[in-house]
Amino acid sequence: MxxxxxxxxxxxxxxxxxxxxxxxxxxxxxxxxxxxxxxxxxxxxxxxxxxxxxxxxxxxxxxxxxxxxxxxxxxxxxxxxxxxxxxxxxxxxxxxxxxLWPIRPLEVVREALAALTFRLKHADLTHYNAVQKVLYVGVMAVIIVQVITGLAIWKPVQFSGLVSLFGGFQGARLAHFIGMALIVGFMVVHVALALLVPKTILAMLTGGPRVDPAPPTTPPAH
Ligand code: HEM
The missing domain is CATH 1.10.287 (Helix Hairpins)
Structure with a gap:
């Protein structure tokens, strides 16, 4: 310590x-x-x-x-x-x-280019870089849509409204498949990046460094 x-x-x-x-x-x-x-x-x-x-x-x-x-x-x-x-x-x-906030598009592009050329540093474990932020928020959004398309193809009669959102049963099925492919793609990149910086895996197992608690959501009353 x-x-x-x-x-x-x-x-x-x-x-x-x-x-x-x-x-x-x-x-x-x-x-x-x-x-x-x-x-x-x-x-x-x-x-x-x-x-x-x-x-x-x-x-x-x-x-x-x-x-x-x-x-x-x-x-x-x-x-x-x-x-x-x-x-x-x-x-x-x-x-x-x-x-995970804020996500700045310019930073995402700059850091994605650095990651592709293996120049992206991840020395400070207590902050996520812009690429990580996009990947994490993105995969959460995909998982939410995946649950929705899953419900649509599981009970197409009860969730007919959801089915029509995807242009019918086959559309919902295709969207469910594409969601799976995106999640698998995320997992491949995510695990590869984690293996490149193994101390991040250790931190996800043991807790990692200590950080300042999140600031209060509302400013204190005067
Ligand atoms: C065996 C597979 C996995 C490994 C080795 C792994 C490893 C890690 C590590 C090391 C971190 C922390 C990253 C850092 O501190 O820089 C992390 C965070 C995260 N991982 Fe994974 N992960 C795995 C599977 C998954 C899967 C399947 C998902 C979702 C589909 C996922 C979603 C996330 C998210 C959203 C975070 C950020 C969590 C937060 O800080 O609240 N991971 N993962």
């Missing part, structure tokens, strides 16, 4: 970059997402959208489609409940405002 991290006598220690709740929710989400993708691929194989694309049995979850569907619903409830608590926590605690 450095002098900066030392709590003042009588005061509470500063919180960690990734509080326990965030770590538990992050890894729960990662496992649920793998279950969703693996079982989704098996369900897809039962009636493919693209004739050339079948997912090999070695990388899917489920022995037959109905079995995969049970895994998919199991993963779905965990992903949805975990995701709702994470979103509420991020909004109420000020975590999203502190770490």
């Amino acid at each position: 450095t002098a900066i991290d030392m709590p003042v006598a009588g005061s509470r220690p500063k919180p960690r970059m990734h509080p326990l709740a965030v770590r538990v929710m992050h890894w729960t989400n990662a496992i649920a997402m793998v279950v969703m993708i693996g079982s989704g691929w098996k369900i897809y194989n039962d009636e493919v959208i693209f004739g050339f694309l079948h997912f090999p049995q070695e990388i899917v979850l489920g022995i037959w489609a109905q079995h995969a569907l049970q895994w998919h619903f199991f993963g779905m409830w965990i992903l949805m409940l975990n995701g709702l608590v994470y979103l509420a926590y991020g909004l109420i605690s000020g975590r999203f405002r502190r770490l």
Whole structure:
């Protein structure tokens, strides 16, 4: 513990970059997402959208489609409940405002170019760079749409309004597939970046450095 991290006598220690709740929710989400993708691929194989694309049995979850569907619903409830608590926590605690905001387009372009040429530094674990901010906010938005298209193709009669938003059942199915591809793309980039800076993985496991708590959402009354 450095002098900066030392709590003042009588005061509470500063919180960690990734509080326990965030770590538990992050890894729960990662496992649920793998279950969703693996079982989704098996369900897809039962009636493919693209004739050339079948997912090999070695990388899917489920022995037959109905079995995969049970895994998919199991993963779905965990992903949805975990995701709702994470979103509420991020909004109420000020975590999203502190770490994911603001996103400046010029910074995103500059840092994306630096990342592509392996010049992007991630020395300060307590801040996300503009590329990370876009990726995290982006994947959250895609997951929300993914839940909506999932509901539409699960109960097309009850959620007919949602189905028509996507131009019909096949449109919703295609949007669900594209959402899966975007999430898989995110995961490949995300895990590769994390492996390039392994101390970020350690921080997501142990909490990481201590940070100043989020400032109050409303200014104090005069
Ligand atoms: C085994 C797979 C995964 C690994 C190794 C991993 C690793 C990490 C690490 C190290 C961080 C912290 C980044 C930093 O401090 O610079 C992080 C944050 C994050 N990851 Fe992952 N991750 C995985 C899977 C996922 C999946 C599947 C998703 C969503 C689809 C996801 C979404 C996020 C988000 C949104 C954050 C920011 C969380 C916050 O600060 O509130 N991760 N991940």
